[in-house]
Amino acid sequence: MRKKECEKCKKDFRIMFRVQYTADKNWVFLCTDCVSEVKRDNEDYRYGGTWKY
Ligand SMILES: [Zn+2]
Structure with a gap:
């Protein structure tokens, strides 16, 4: 697996979210819990898709 x-x-x-959440605009993979944490009041947050592994 x-x-x-x-x-x-x-x-x-196994399920990751491709997001940007910092000013340097790097795409990173985060889990569900971390996404809900970083997206809060975050102007740099961008969602780039859900990836299943
Ligand atoms: Zn995480």
Whole structure:
């Protein structure tokens, strides 16, 4: 089973969200929990799709 590591909490997940959440506009993969954390009041937040592994 393929998995991908969340950029923020460093755990492995099978469903990841491709997002930007910092001013440098890098695309990173985050898990559901981390996405709801970083998107709060964040002008740099962009959603780039859901990826299943
Ligand atoms: Zn995470």
